Amino acid sequence: MDTAENWDVYEQFRESMRRLAQDKIAPHAAEVDRTSTPPDTSYDALAEAGMISLPFPESVGGQEGDLMSQVIVVEESSRVCGTTGLAVLTTWAATEPIFRFGAPDLIEEVIPECATGKKKASWCMTEPRGGSDLAGLVTRAEPKGNGWVLNGTKRFISGATWSDWYLILARTGENQHGLFVTHKDEPGLSFGKLETKMGVRGSPTADVILEDCFIPANRVVGDPTLGYHNIMASLGTSRPLVAAQGLGIAQGGLDEAIAYTKEREQFGKPLSRFQMVQGMIADMTLKVESARAMLYRAIEMMDRNPAKARGFASMAKLICTDTAMSVTTDAVQLHGGYGYLQDYPVERMMRDAKVTQIYEGTNQIQRLLIAKHAYGN
Ligand SMILES: Cc1cc2nc3c(=O)[nH]c(=O)nc-3n(C[C@H](O)[C@H](O)[C@H](O)COP(=O)(O)OP(=O)(O)OC[C@H]3O[C@@H](n4cnc5c(N)ncnc54)[C@H](O)[C@@H]3O)c2cc1C
Incomplete structure (x- = not known):
């Protein structure tokens, strides 16, 4: 984002992405939520428009689009459907370490069909014993013959059963971890029950269970002792994408609140004419724009000052x-009783917002990391 010209290009891209989201994703959002079914139609529409291929290398059918463009796709998808935003960023997060650290034949095996949207990928870090203490994981990978055997359970996995590929972080030594790629049809890989959730209901969530699951040697991603280090590097990309999901949901809630308060009348005039309502809309707008500025600054830091980027x-x-969370809660408030009904999207947006504070490192964990960077540790 160095020049005004770049900014114009991003804004044009956002306009086209917003139209796509409005026409092809928004019409399915309520149904995806109500029936808890994966957003196939929306995902296919994004793939057809070339959006899913954005981050991948050109050599395997991608566009090598920068992080800013990826953020815009997730933001605009999530503005109308939090589940679709999650579906897109899940495949992108799970495949990023593969094309960053994986061997050419692994990249060739996994990435081209993910770039076309034909196949999807999930990212499997969390375990039953904990998500915040990632280094404490117990899933093991042991070398056997010409490959590896995986044993363990990964919990709360987004896209479980829907995705084709699963990126697993597993222990390979006392203080060593590796990243491994498994396929859903692999013998020894199974799924737990699908969880019933508060929000992002169209994204299937389940345990991924590995019982003597054998994978060939080429499915290790990079050095099998540096998996933890590599996943930490990838969080620098995936956290901005989850931020974009939150920002998109917030923008969606704000847009709905503005539209509703312009239409709804009380005491003989539109709600938008009451100063207390205007004050709420002003605060919501300020929060959304401050969050957006912070996110775009974080993206800029990745190029300008990588040491501070995390x-x-x-x-x-x-x-x-x-x-x-805050803006969608206020958006429900501004809809009065109607905001509490499933007839209006703000009810779904408020439920979808909650999990964004929990996954990809809870917001308490983010505070610890921010303090660590502030102290220069
Ligand atoms: C819908 C959904 C989808 C998910 N998708 C995925 C996925 O695709 N892949 C994946 O790997 N995981 C996924 N997760 C898991 C998610 O990342 C974890 O739930 C999250 O990291 C928290 O881990 P936990 O649930 O074990 O909570 P815990 O780690 O047990 O934390 C419980 C509470 O304690 C707090 N806490 C923990 N440690 C500290 C500390 N040191 N200081 C202060 N507070 C602390 C936490 O902030 C939290 O409030 C998903 C979760 C959900 C709900």
Whole structure:
């Protein structure tokens, strides 16, 4: 985002992405939520428009689009459907370490069909014993013959059963971890029950269970002792994408609240004419724009000052997702009793917002990371 010219290009891209989201994603959002079914139609529409291929290398069918463009796709998708935003960022987050650290034949096996949207991928870090203490995981990978055997359970996995590929972080030594790619049809891989959730209901969530699951040697992603280090590097990309999901949901809630308060009349005039309502809309707008500024600054830092970028990614994740919760709660409030009904999208948006404060490192964990960077540790 160095020049005004770049800014115009991003804004034009946002306009086209917003039209796509409005026409092809928004009409399915309520149904995806009500029936808890994966957003196939929306995902296919994004793939057809070339949006899913955005981050991938050109050599395997991608566009090598920068993080800012990816953020715009997730933001605008989530503005109308939080589940679709999650579906897109899940595949992108799970495949990023593969094309960053994986061997050419692994990239060739996994990435081209993910770029076309034909196949999807899930990112499997959390375990039953905990998500915040990632280094304490117990899933193991042991070398056997010409490959690896995986044993363990991954919990709360977004896209479980829907995705084709699963990126697993597993222990390979006392203080060593590796990243491994498994396929859903692999013998030894199974799924737990689908969880019933508060929000992002169209995104299937389940345990991924690995019982003597054998995978060939080429499915290890990079050095099998550096998986934890590599996943930390990838969080620098995935956290801004979760921030974008939160920001998109917040923008969606704000837009709905503005539209509703212009239409709804009380005491003989539109709600938008009451100063207390205007004050709420002003505060919501301020929060959304502050969160957006923080997120775009975090993206800028990745190029300009990589040493500080992780702290900024945490700040962006924190402010965007806290804003999602706060703004959608106020959007429900401004709809009065109607905001509490499923007839209006703000009810779904408020439920979808909550999980963004929990996953990809809870917002308490983000505060710890921000303090760590502030102290220069
Ligand atoms: C819908 C959904 C989808 C998800 N998708 C995925 C996925 O695709 N892949 C994946 O790997 N995981 C996924 N997760 C898991 C998610 O990342 C974890 O739930 C999250 O990291 C928190 O881990 P936990 O649930 O074990 O909570 P815990 O780690 O047990 O935390 C419980 C509470 O304690 C707080 N806490 C913990 N440690 C500290 C500390 N040191 N200081 C202060 N507070 C602390 C936390 O902030 C939280 O409030 C998903 C979760 C949900 C709900």
